[in-house]
Amino acid sequence: MLKPGSTIGILGGGQLGRMLAMAAAQLGYRCIAYAPEKDPVAGDVCADLFTNDWHDAKAMAAFAQKCDVITWEFENVPVEPLAPLTQRLAPHPRALETAQDRVLEKRFVENLGGRPAPWKAVDDRGDLMEAIERIGTPGILKTRRDGYDGKGQWRMASARDAEGFNRTGTPLVYEGLVAFEAEFSVILVRGKDGAVRYWxxxxxxxxxxxxxxxSLPAPAVVTEQVESARALAKQVADALDYVGVLTCEFFATRQGPVFNEMAPRVHNSGHWTIEGAATSQFENHIRAICGLPLGDTATTGSAVVMENIIGKAAAKAHAFLADPDAHLHLYGKATAREGRKMGH
Structure with missing residues (x-):
């Protein structure tokens, strides 16, 4: 068990790191963040901040020297510079390696018996045409790496769209569209002893x-498929010997749950747990990586809705406070760009 007063290192400086640091402070820990970008919002609530490049080995070593345990707040942290940090990292970086490459992720899940959308790796236009012929249209062409929040994705309505597509040199994956009835996520926390709890x-x-x-409660089409989805998510966590919060996103279909993607970290769809569950995803992640007992994950209200505040909507966000049941979280971002998550 990591004693209070110990230091937790957070790789990444966004709102997830910010909320992790706030949860850590509540449990008596201090946090430092490592984030190459200018003025990361996690830095506002951390005791120290490194704004060096990911590949700056000297800075990374100095950062690690100050930490008793290190975690991350987003999955696009380069894995190679983390090799010297492995003994202090939680989760293990193999979770990053798996989640960063959509093809590796899909193969990993299929080997566990999971069912992703029909897919094919695409390296050139010939591969794309073959994928469309085999899987059909409509479909989504995605970068194998680095995409999030809809970035790095192109809809293919027909083979004609593929004929005009020019993205040579970028590894891609083509996915057939899934006829789903709802989208949902399985959010779990796994301790160092292998114990698992689900929200x-x-x-x-x-x-x-x-x-x-x-939103909760989820419709019946989701609740009827949660048990099966949880079983796969637990297999993922166990196979990775995972420690911390893990999120797996699913499509609810008439044929059962279809795996979409995994996020080896706290997740946007779990923000409702801050006020809506006995223990938030952020606190339980800190508990897990510090070797503390996991907290109760029970939902505390009859209904919970988490709404993201995106872009310029942040300017009017304080109006939500007129509702006595509302809880406002703004992330401290200076610029409200289109599509940018400013709070919830």
Whole structure:
């Protein structure tokens, strides 16, 4: 068990790191963040901040020297510079390696018996035409790496769209569209002893590829498939010997749950747990990586809705406070760009 007063290192400086640091402070830990970008919002609530490049080995070593345990807040942290940090990292970086490459992720899940959408790796236009012929249209062409919130994705309505597509040199994956009835996520926390707890699965609604809201209770089409989805998510966590919060996103279909993607970290669809569950995803992640007992994940209200505040909507966000049941979280971002998550 990591004693209070110990230091937790957070790789990444966004809102997830910010909320992790706030949860850690509540448990008596101090946090430092490592984030190459200018003025990361996690830095506002951390005791120290490194704004060096990911590949700056000297800075990374100095950062690690100050930490008793290190975690991350987003999955696109380069894996190679983390090799010297492995003994202090939680989760293990193999979770990053798996989640960063959509093809590796899909093969990994299939080997566990999971069912992703029909897919094919695409390296050139010939591969794309073959994928469309085999899988059909409509479909989604995605970058194998680095995409999030709808970025790095192109809809293919027909083979004609593929004929005009020019993205040579970028590894891609083509996925057939899934006829789903709802989207949902399985959010779990796994301790160092292998114990697993689940939060209730929210119904997720995306707009323009970005999560707009997560709500509970989820409709029957989701709740009927949660047990099966949880079983796969636990297999993923166990296979990775995972420690911390893990999120797996699913499509609810008439044929059962279809795996969409995994996020080896705290997740936007779990923000409702801050006020809506006995223990939030952020606190339980800190508990897990510090070797503390996991907290109760029970939902505390009869209904919970988490709404993302995106872009310029942040300017009017304080109006939500007129509702006595509302809880406002703004992330401290200076610029409200279109599609940018400013709070919830």
């Amino acid at each position: 209730d699965s929210p119904h997720n609604v995306h707009e323009s590829g970005i999560l707009a809201r997560s």
